[in-house]
Amino acid sequence: MTGRSLARSAAWTAGVATVAAGSWAGLVSGALPVDLGVGRRIRPLGPQAVDIAAPQEAVFDVIAQPYLGRATRAMREKVQVLERGSDMVLAAHITPLGSRWKAVTVETVRFTRPNRVDFRLVRGPVPYVVESFTLAEEAAGTRLVYEGKLGTDLWGAGTWWGTKVAARWEATVAASLESVKEEAERRALL
Known part of the structure; x- marks a missing residue:
């Protein structure tokens, strides 16, 4: 190989590596959504349930506040409302992925007072997610149940990716449910 062809090969390899790294970062962060509609596989999310000692x-109100009311500073770092209607918002949800990365998903959030909140993914690391929070009155307070479905494209590769995303997604939801429980119970004591 001549010096010139070696330099060309190195430049081509560096270019491919840069595109691959950028594509991976875009996929993980949700900035480069892949929605091909080919080989779509759907998997369940949840159910997760939490009992809350509050009406x-x-x-x-705790669930709806960052979307329909005035969000706390901590919630503004996690949720940014992009468009607001009377019973639905378009919101960006920001999830840290370590110290350098963050995922940004954009979802519609629909409110059916007092017992249901529905989420539908518009943009994110997978092409399809629908979720719901359902609330049921119980003797000791409220039962909050989370359920959803997550879909990926490209058959086996998509299934692998969906498993990775679902694990992080469900952990994020579990933390949200715990936060809702703590805040609702705190308010019930006031």
């Missing part, structure tokens, strides 16, 4: 309306 159903109070729990609903």
Whole structure:
């Protein structure tokens, strides 16, 4: 190989590596969504349930506040409302992925007071997610149940990716449910 062809080969390899790294970063962060509609596989998310010692309306208000009301500073770092209607918002959800990365998903969030909040993914690391929070009044307070479905494309490769995304997604939801529980119970004591 001549010096010139070696330099060309190195430049080509560096270019491919840069594109691959950028594509991976875009996929992980949700900035480069892949929605091919080919080889779509759907898997369940949840169910996750939490019992909350607070009235159903109070729990609903805690869930809806960052979207329909005034969000706390901590919530503004996690949720940014892009467009607001009377019973639905378009919101960006920001999830840290370590110290350098963050995933940004954009979802519609629909509110059916006092017992349901529905989420539908518009942009994110996978092409399809629908989720719901359902609230049921119980003797000791409220039962909050999370359920959803996550879809990926490209058969086996998509299934692998969906498993990775679902694990992080469900961990994020579990943390949100715990946060809702803590805040609703705190408010119920006031």
